[in-house]
Every structure is written in structure tokens, then in C-alpha cells.
Amino acid sequence: MSSDDNVALRLDDLCKSYGRIRAVDHLSLEVHSGEMAGFLGPNGAGKSTTLYMTSRLVHPSSGSIEIFGRNVWYGFKSAIRYVGTMFETPSFYEYLSARKNVELTGRLRGNVTDREIGENLERMGLSERQNDKVSTYSHGMKQRLGLGMALLGRPRLLVLDEPTDGMDPEGTREVLNFLREKVRNDGLTVFVSSHLLYEVEEYCDRVFVINHGRLISSGKVKEILAPHDNVIQVAFHGKPPDLTGLIKEESIKNIERLPGELFEFNLADKDSVWLNNLLLKRGYKVSSLAPKRRTLKEFFLSITGGKNE
Amino acid sequence: MNNMVIPLLHNEIAKAARTKLPYFGLMVTSVLCFLIFVVTGAVLDGETLNAWGYTSLSMQLVFTDIGLIFIAVFASMLIAEETAFGTVRAVLSSPLLRWEFYTAKVLTGLLYAVVMSVVSLVISACLGSVNYQFGDVADSMGMIYANKEVLLNFIMAFFLSWVPLAALVMYGIFVSTAVRKSGQAVAVAIGTIYLIDFTKHIVGIDPYIFTRYIGFSWRIFNQVAQGVDYQWSPEVWKMIAMSLIYCFVMFAGGLVIFSKRDLNG
Numbered sequence: 001m002s003s004d005d006n007v008a009l010r011l012d013d014l015c016k017s018y019g020r021i022r023a024v025d026h027l028s029l030e031v032h033s034g035e036m037a038g039f040l041g042p043n044g045a046g047k048s049t050t051l052y053m054t055s056r057l058v059h060p061s062s063g064s065i066e067i068f069g070r071n072v073w074y075g076f077k078s079a080i081r082y083v084g085t086m087f088e089t090p091s092f093y094e095y096l097s098a099r100k101n102v103e104l105t106g107r108l109r110g111n112v113t114d115r116e117i118g119e120n121l122e123r124m125g126l127s128e129r130q131n132d133k134v135s136t137y138s139h140g141m142k143q144r145l146g147l148g149m150a151l152l153g154r155p156r157l158l159v160l161d162e163p164t165d166g167m168d169p170e171g172t173r174e175v176l177n178f179l180r181e182k183v184r185n186d187g188l189t190v191f192v193s194s195h196l197l198y199e200v201e202e203y204c205d206r207v208f209v210i211n212h213g214r215l216i217s218s219g220k221v222k223e224i225l226a227p228h229d230n231v232i233q234v235a236f237h238g239k240p241p242d243l244t245g246l247i248k249e250e251s252i253k254n255i256e257r258l259p260g261e262l263f264e265f266n267l268a269d270k271d272s273v274w275l276n277n278l279l280l281k282r283g284y285k286v287s288s289l290a291p292k293r294r295t296l297k298e299f300f301l302s303i304t305g306g307k308n309e
Numbered sequence: 310m311n312n313m314v315i316p317l318l319h320n321e322i323a324k325a326a327r328t329k330l331p332y333f334g335l336m337v338t339s340v341l342c343f344l345i346f347v348v349t350g351a352v353l354d355g356e357t358l359n360a361w362g363y364t365s366l367s368m369q370l371v372f373t374d375i376g377l378i379f380i381a382v383f384a385s386m387l388i389a390e391e392t393a394f395g396t397v398r399a400v401l402s403s404p405l406l407r408w409e410f411y412t413a414k415v416l417t418g419l420l421y422a423v424v425m426s427v428v429s430l431v432i433s434a435c436l437g438s439v440n441y442q443f444g445d446v447a448d449s450m451g452m453i454y455a456n457k458e459v460l461l462n463f464i465m466a467f468f469l470s471w472v473p474l475a476a477l478v479m480y481g482i483f484v485s486t487a488v489r490k491s492g493q494a495v496a497v498a499i500g501t502i503y504l505i506d507f508t509k510h511i512v513g514i515d516p517y518i519f520t521r522y523i524g525f526s527w528r529i530f531n532q533v534a535q536g537v538d539y540q541w542s543p544e545v546w547k548m549i550a551m552s553l554i555y556c557f558v559m560f561a562g563g564l565v566i567f568s569k570r571d572l573n574g
Contacts, residue, residue, distance in 0.1 A: 052398075058573045107319060
């Protein structure tokens with residue numbers, strides 16, 4: 001596999017300005033082939049503008065975009081033929097049936113058979129109502145139809161903007177599991193923007209966070225969410241003990257009582273093994289002790305300055 | 310890489326065939342043909358008019374107002390509607406280029422104008438043959454123009470009538486790219502056509518406005534049908550030149566606007 005094939009999407013020093021407002025500011029990132037990457041940022045951070053630029057719907061002020069090594073601006077057709085896209089609130093010809101909408105898109109993608117159209121509609125749970133006009137569909141059904149259309153022509157890269165917006169929890173889980181399976185089994189690459197942090201946390205391999213159009217953090221989800229080494233959560237058997245004596249310990253910065261009879265120890269320079277030994281030595285009956293797990297929300301809020309989506 | 314204009318045109322026809330506006334336009338022009346038939350039947354007889362003359366009169370009346378309006382409305386909605394509803398984003402995320410999409414839209418508009426022209430002609434000619442006769446153009450002194458000459462002029466008038474209609478379609482498409490909302494695009498297209506039409510004589514720009522040529526070929530043919538002297542040149546060349554200039558400028562202008570536009574909602 002060449003390095004071009006290994007990188008599904010490469011944004012290099014991408015900028016987009018609207019007058020004085022810089023929507024995307026020297027954004028560079030690489031989404032590797034066969035991974036599901038989340039794209040996070042507060043409202044107005046530049047996520048959608050970036051995604052639009054990957055399909056050449058928005059003209060960048062400067063910078064370049066490559067899809068599997070092909071420049072989107074100089075070889076659009078050859079680059080985009082590997083890409084399935086779905087933008088926030090997908091639009092359809094509402095006076096046509098879902099099947100007709102898919103057929104029209106399929107004709108433009110060139111290599112889509114009737115069988116594939118039928119399979120896609122079935123996979124998205126729309127086969128029973130495929131001949132109904134899209135105007136009669138609910139928001140969630142339209143989202144699923146948009147996703148089905150993005151998957152036409154067996155793309156190698158899916159670019160999705162809020163794909164589960166408006167779906168019920170069960171539908172959301174089904175769709176995300178399906179995408180995860182496609183990534184695992186077929187080597188599909190997914191670049192997904194979402195405001196639902198748990199979706200990204202649970203399903204994505206890598207995450208990119210932007211704010212004010214700039215990439216402010218990126219990395220593998222597992223690494224970002226690696227447990228804190230020196231924030232330890234402890235539960236005790238029986239009645240919560242008096243821990244005031246422990247405060248005097250130099251290595252314990254503070255102890256916070258959490259809901260559910262849980263205590264959180266913030267250590268200065270020690271780890272969970274040290275704390276476990278200390279508690280046993282002092283005669284406390286520990287029922288569980290583990291480093292605190294980070295959440296993507298916590299990570300996101302910390303790097304965006306507490307600005308939630 | 311395959312050119313995508315044909316698949317796009319295929320899609321455009323499939324979409325247009327499932328909307329009401331094109332049928333409504335054809336229905337209204339057909340009704341107008343019948344109204345013209347009824348009115349001319351009441352005021353004229355077979356001695357003052359022949360079927361050739363009737364058909365050319367009917368085509369002139371159909372396309373100087375109602376036909377013009379429907380073609381302009383249809384063309385001005387073609388791109389604006391896709392932009393307003395966001396469907397343009399889904400289409401342009403496929404492996405095709407903007408000029409291909411734009412060209413397919415232009416061809417769709419031209420096709421509609423041709424279909425409307427053919428339908429109106431067939432209905433007008435059929436109705437014309439009920440009260441009047443096709444044949445040699447003659448008066449009490451004898452034959453003036455032989456049937457063959459009249460037919461040739463008739464065919465020429467029919468095809469030439471498409472030239473200013475093409476300019477009208479290009480104008481509609483241009484407005485459709487410049488204005489993002491379909492309702493506004495229709496209002497701008499129709500509003501400007503009529504505003505210019507009402508003021509062109511006052512301002513002195515009449516010779517430079519393509520709409521003056523919309524009934525031109527049928528007017529000349531009407532002279533043939535009446536058995537009077539007719540002359541295509543040089544006015545026909547002015548019509549062709551003016552219409553083609555409009556076609557080129559509007560096509561290029563619309564394409565430039567559409568190609569440079571950001572389509573992010």
C-alpha cells in the first residue's frame with residue numbers, strides 16, 4: 001500500500017475566509033485509511049465549511065485537499081469517485097420517491113446497479129416505504145436515506161456531517177454499528193462530524209477538534225481517553241470512613257466526595273498502587289480503587305475553554 | 310473520464326416529468342391555442358385567412374405572452390430551486406463538474422422550449438385545418454406562392470422561432486444562478502422582461518432587446534401566408550446575431566457565477 005493510499009483524506013494548510021471572518025484557519029489534518037475519525041468543534045468552529053470544501057462545494061481561500069492522493073481541485077472526478085458524502089440535513093427531491101432519489105444519485109455515480117439500490121434501501125430500513133414520496137418521511141428517515149445515498153457506489157471514504165441528527169437512539173446505534181462494521185470488515189474510512197460526544201467516544205478511532213477554524217487537538221481516542229494516573233476513584237465497604245487524616249499526606253492534593261459513596265483522590269506525584277498501599281496500611285476497607293477514566297466531554301471542554309456545542 | 314452531461318440531462322428529464330409546472334405550461338398554451346381558434350373563428354372567415362396564416366398568427370400570440378412567461382419561469386427555477394432546497398449539494402458531490410451540471414440545466418430549458426413550441430404548433434395547425442386550408446397561397450387573380458414555397462418558409466419560420474427562445478432560456482438560467490431562491494428568481498426574470506419590454510421604446514433600446522424577435526419569424530411567415538411581399542433579410546440576421554449574443558453572454562455569465570459560488574447552504 002502506497003503512502004497515498006494510506007492517507008484517505010489530507011487537508012494541508014486549508015484556509016477559508018468570508019470577508020474578514022476566517023472560518024477555517026490553516027487547518028491541516030490526515031485521516032488514515034480504514035479508520036473512523038471524529039471531527040469535533042463548537043458551533044461555528046468551521047466543521048461544516050471544512051466538510052463542504054472536501055466536496056468542492058465551498059472554494060478554499062488557500063491550501064489543498066487530497067483524497068487518496070488525488071487533489072480535489074485538479075482531479076475532482078477521480079478524487080470524488082471514492083467518496084460518499086452526507087451533509088447536515090440532507091436534501092432530496094421531495095416530490096419523488098425515495099427509490100427514485102436513490103436512482104438519480106446512482107446514475108451520477110455510474111456503477112450502481114438496481115440490486116445495490118435495493119440492498120441500500122433495505123439496509124437503511126426503508127425498503128417498505130421506498131416508493132413513498134420523500135415529503136412523507138420523518139427527519140430520521142431522511143437521515144437514513146441520506147446515509148444510504150452516501151453509501152452508493154461502494155465509496156472508500158465517507159464524509160458525514162451530523163449523520164445521526166434527528167434519529168431515535170435505536171436508529172442511531174444501528175447506523176453507527178453498521179458504519180463501525182464497514183470500517184472493520186470492508187476497510188471503509190469514515191470522517192464524521194458530530195456534536196454527540198459519546199458517539200465519537202464510542203465509535204471513533206481518532207478525533208480532531210477544531211475551534212475558530214484551527215485544529216486545537218487531535219489524537220487517537222484511546223490515548224486521549226487514557227485514565228488519569230493521579231486522579232484515583234475509591235469506594236469503601238460499609239459506611240463512608242472519615243478521611244480527614246489522609247489530607248495531611250503530602251502526596252494527596254485533595255479528596256472530593258462524589259455521588260454514590262465514591263471518593264476522588266487527587267495525587268501530586270504518586271499513583272494508584274501507592275494509594276492502595278496507604279489505605280490498606282491505615283486500615284480502610286477498600287472495595288474498589290481505579291484511576292479515573294477520562295471522557296471526551298471533559299477533554300473537549302478543557303481544550304475549547306468550556307464552550308460546549 | 311466520461312462526460313456527465315447526458316446522465317444529468319436524463320435525470321433532469323426524469324425530474325421534470327414528475328413535476329406539475331411543465332405540464333401546466335403546456336396545458337395553458339394549449340388552452341390559449343383553443344381560445345385563439347374560437348376568437349378567430351368568430352371574427353374571420355376562410356376567405357380572409359388560410360391555415361398557414363392562422364397557424365402563424367396563433368404561434369405569434371402564444372409565444373409573445375403566455376409561452377414566454379412559462380419558458381422564463383421554467384428556466385429561472387432550474388438552478389435556483391436546487392440551490393434553495395440544497396439538492397445541488399448532493400448532485401455536485403458526485404463525480405461531475407459544475408459546467409456539466411449547468412449545461413444539463415441549459416439543455417433541459419431548451420428542450421422544454423422546443424417541446425412547448427412543437428405542441429403549440431401541432432395544436433395550432435390541427436385547429437387551423439378545421440376552418441381553413443393548407444395549400445397554395447392565392448387570391449382572385451390566381452396563385453401567388455406555391456404550396457412548396459410556403460411550406461419551406463413555414464419550416465424555416467418554425468426553426469427560426471427557436472433562436473430567440475434559446476436566448477430567453479439562457480436569460481432564465483442566468484437569473485436562476487444569480488438569484489438563490491426560486492420564487493425570487495421567477496419574480497426577477499418575469500419582472501425584468503416586462504419592465505424592459507415596457508420601457509425599451511422610451512429608452513431607445515428596442516433593437517437590442519432579444520424579446521422583440523420572439524414572434525419575428527412568424528410575422529414574416531404571415532406575410533407569405535397573406536400573399537404579400539416578404540423579406541427575411543437583413544432582419545433575420547439581426548435576430549440571429551442578437552439572440553446568439555444574448556445566448557453567449559448569459560450562458561457565460563451564469564456559468565461564471567455558478568462556478569465561483571460557495572454552496573454551503
